[in-house]
Amino acid sequence: MTIGLTHYLVLSAILFAVGLAGVLRRKNLLMLFFATEIMLNAANIAFAAISTHIGDLSGQMFALFIIAIAASEVAVGLGLLILIYKKYGTLDLDNLSIMKG
């Protein structure tokens, strides 16, 4: 049985769900970032797979840009995390509910 597009896409879906579960479950902001990375990577796999399947390079381009965005996100996000940590001494979301309305 050859590996087709569907296989990749299903893998991507599963990884995305894993990432989502992490995002929902995690209370530590840093861990939340990790989970986000998982979701981004899952999307990348889907992009690359489709790109290869139909022979169009746009998919890979998008994956590339997603990687670029992820990199910037990490840069800015980590900076913010450090700031929050300095300020509150914790990264736990349950202790950071300053958005309470």
Place this chain on the structure above:
Amino acid sequence: METVAFYLFSILITGLFLVTAFSRNILYAMSALAAGMVLISGLFFIMGADFLGAVQLVVYSGAVMALYAFGMMFFDATRDVKEKNSPAGIVFLLSGISAVILVAIFAAPKIGENIKALVTGTKGADNPHVIGEVLFTKYLVPFEVAAVMLLVAMIAGIVLASKKMDESLSEIYIDADPETVAKEEQK
């Protein structure tokens, strides 16, 4: 061969990412994530997206993970993360449903069979070659914008993480303590 590699990679990646998502230890989680990234680049290589695989290795496994590693030094990484996790049921329910839906969508009979490839690059050339070709012709502007964005992100990262932020204006706003604000203004 391809089949074996795919399944091997898939199982490993899923397992590693599960570790990332559910481990109590930040170090473990990060290591698993880095390993997963590396394996994903393997998947890219299988697909024939060589350049993307390389970028994945360099940027993700290299730069991003290194950034996380450095960032972690600011936090207390060796201690287990104590989380008051909400009832797991709802988390698994939500992610489970989304997984099922996504799989159902992807596994469904394909609708887009008649999509035509628009951006193909030179026929017969290898992947990095055509990627370069497309990147510097059709996607030149987004590429430049991405470059600027990275620059901005770098500056932002430096500014945010720098020590002097302790005394910066942003603190006042986070405090939102009228007396301190008034004192600051008097100065």
Place this chain on the structure above:
Amino acid sequence: MENLVYIALFAPLVSSLFAALFAQKPKIQLVGIVTSILIGISLLASVTLLLDIHESGKAVSVTLMDWIQAGDMDIKFGFTVDQVTAVMMSVVTLVSTVVHVYSNYYMESDKSFNRFFSYLSAFVFSMMVLVMSDNFLGLFIGWEGVGVCSWLLIGFWYERKDETRDVNPSISPSWAANEAFIMNRIADLGMLVGIFMIYWNLGTVKYSEVFAHLDQLSHGMLVGIGIALFIGAMGKSAQFPLHTWLADAMEGPTPVSALIHAATMVTAGVYLVIRANPLYSQIPEVGYFIAVVGTFVAIFAASMALVNRDLKRVIAYSTLSQLGYMFAAAGLGAYWVALFHLAAHAFFKALLFIGAGNVMHAMHDELDMFKMGGLKKQMGWTFFYMGLASLALSGIYPLAGFFSKDTILEVAFNEHTYGIWFTLWLTAGLTAFYSFRQVFLVFFGDERYHEIGAHPHEAKAYALWAMAPLAILAVIFGFYKEDFVEFVTKLLPAYEMSEHTHHMVWILTLVTTAIALTGIIVAFIKYSKGLKRDLNFEQNNKLYKLLYNQYYIPVLYEKAFAKPYKELSDIAWQEIDMQVVDATVDGIAKAVETTGDVSRRAQNGNLSTYLKWMAAGLIFVTLITVISVVIK
């Protein structure tokens, strides 16, 4: 010429807006002067137009703008000044000018002096729109405009408190204003229906086009339109059964009564019938109905005037009665006669009202004629003017009323409608009686005003001078009858008396003059030597009480319409509005509040919760997309 049309039309508007600028300010004498001058300019323009049309015989038409353009509907805001309009314009602006000048005197110590002039000029503008419009819709705009101004002016002293019907039959100015407005609204619905029917069937509302295509309509439709338009005219001209508002409208300042409720606005109904003469001449049965209604109102109103003690109400009833005369003439097809009486009546009735204003001023707003008497000494000129106007009203040679009223009687005779003739003839006698009852009660006999502590004084000179044009016209207007006929019959159908009537004319004239003189003599005998009240008669005579209480019609209306309506409104308020409408609105508000209260718990400030909501939303949207794709 077109400029003159615009000047005549817009000078009153400018005047109104100018006065409105100072509406909230205390009295500024300049406002009164400027508005009077502007209305005077309008008068000059109108008269110039009249003379010009008299010379050229051609109507002047202007189109101000495209007004309504929707689909096939194309209505232009246009004005036409033809013979009838020119006469109306001249009458309206003349009386308006006199009233404006006079108001400077009458309202001199009123705190809302400026506001009064603003309203008054706005009325003149509306009236000009009404008479100058070249289509039914423009007429309707003016029609409503005068209605609004009438409402504003009747209720001018809106701050006065409500009184019971025994003390003041019209309860209060604001009550009277509302009554007038609501009654007119009822009638205007009829008018609007008429206009709709015209547009529905002919696709146009322009007079010239409508009247040119009347033969396309079935007879039944013509009758329908005729009746619907006449219902509108009944409201504005206060014909039975929508007459009660006119007497109550006397709550307004007296210049208003002179201008609006005697000379101009109330004649708009007559103007409408005259204007629509091509329509009404095709449906003589409706015309006959109009004549009968008019005749009935003539004697009905005159009978109420016989016993009333209120100075202004007597004149108001007499106005009603004279409007009845006009409708009788118009209904019988003698349109120019109606127009002639309209103009003549405008002059002497405005004069009468202004005279009454002088008397009121002298008596410190006391209106009960039984408390006056002997004012001839102090108020010679007013007596002269009012006596003159009363003579004209009674139809005594050679005053204007003689010519116009006599002609109406001749018309009634000529049409062989002897019932109408007899009733109108009788009314002429009653008219003379109550007019001179009023004159004698006010100016002759014992000086009863000492009891109320009044110190009568003559009006200021310029006020008396302002009345002069009306007095002169009341005297000489009759002699221009031939010219008038020649002028207006270029537009209106000529009405020729038969041979037989020609032979009878002198007898008719004699008979009419005789009954008028009889009326005057009876009034003289009874009232000139002072008031002898027969209290037993006043309290026990059923007929007297019936007339004095206006046939109990206001009470009847209140019992039959106002009260049930109020009860119905109460039910609608408490049962429908509170229980259904309000409950629904409250329910919606409560539902929103409850939802907000419940969903507020989601906003607990924890990012994790938010993310869960987001995921749930994502799943929801994806599910919907999937389902919609599958179903399709």
